[in-house]
Amino acid sequence: MTIEIRTHTALHVLKGAAVKVLGVRWTAGVHVKGSHGRLTLQFDRKPTPEEVVQIEELVNSKILDDAPVEVTDMERRAAEELYGDAIYDLFPIPSSITRLSILHIPDWNVNACNKQHTPTTAEIGRLTITKTRHRATKGLLEISYDIQ
Numbered sequence: 131m132t133i134e135i136r137t138h139t140a141l142h143v144l145k146g147a148a149v150k151v152l153g154v155r156w157t158a159g160v161h162v163k164g165s166h167g168r169l170t171l172q173f174d175r176k177p178t179p180e181e182v183v184q185i186e187e188l189v190n191s192k193i194l195d196d197a198p199v200e201v202t203d204m205e206r207r208a209a210e211e212l213y214g215d216a217i218y219d220l221f222p223i224p225s226s227i228t229r230l231s232i233l234h235i236p237d238w239n240v241n242a243c244n245k246q247h248t249p250t251t252a253e254i255g256r257l258t259i260t261k262t263r264h265r266a267t268k269g270l271l272e273i274s275y276d277i278q
Contacts, residue, residue, distance in 0.1 A: 131248065133277075137167045139199060139248045140189070140257050140277050144169050146239035147188035148273065151181050157219035157241075158270055165277050166260075172220060173271035176264035185273070186259045192238060196252035200234045201243075209242065217242040 141160050148154050148171060159170035177185070209217055209230050217232060217240055230242045235251065248254060254277055261274040 131253065133165050134162050135246045136248055136254050137162045137165055137277055138245050139251070140254045140275065141167055141169050142199070142233055142235060142239045142241060142243070142247070143189050143192050143251055143254065144185070144257065144273060144275060145171070145241070146192065146235060147185045149239070150188060151185045152177060152271075154271070157221075159221070166274070167277070168272055168274045171271045171273070172269055173264070174269055175271075177262060177271065182259055182262055186257065189257045192235075193251045193254050193257065196250050197235055197238065198250055199247050200236070201247055202232050202234065204230055204232055206230050213240050216240050 141162065145157060152173060154171045154173050156172040157169065158172050161168040206228050209232050213232070217230065219241065223230070223242060231244050232240065233243045233247055234240045256278045257275050258278070259273060259275050263272040265272065
């Protein structure tokens with residue numbers, strides 16, 4: 131399993147924690163290179179230092195839980211009926227795509243995602259948030275991280 135697979139799976143765990151702490155809903159962008167990743171979310175303010183610590187602690191707690199990372203290939207309509215628009219991000223999936231690969235970490239994160247993932251969260255390793263950047267004019271929050 132490559133480091134990028136671990137780093138990419140960490141994006142989903144990080145988003146789940148950001149939803150729980152900040153109430154964010156939409157992902158505006160993702161970036162993975164080696165053990166470094168960045169999650170860009172639609173958000174209207176810079177998080178407090180306490181919120182950043184809380185997000186990182188939740189991520190690492192979920193990693194330690196060794197939670198299953200379920201990936202299911204489904205008809206798009208069935209996925210939408212089951213999960214609603216929670217499976218989508220701000221980058222649209224063309225309507226011509228009728229089957230989706232759905233990543234689901236129970237009670238944590240659900241997303242349409244065609245990348246490879248670790249079978250469980252424990253395989254990610256430890257995550258450290260290295261930087262947050264709020265881009266007020268665009269209403270975006272970037273959370274950069276490294277995994278060990």
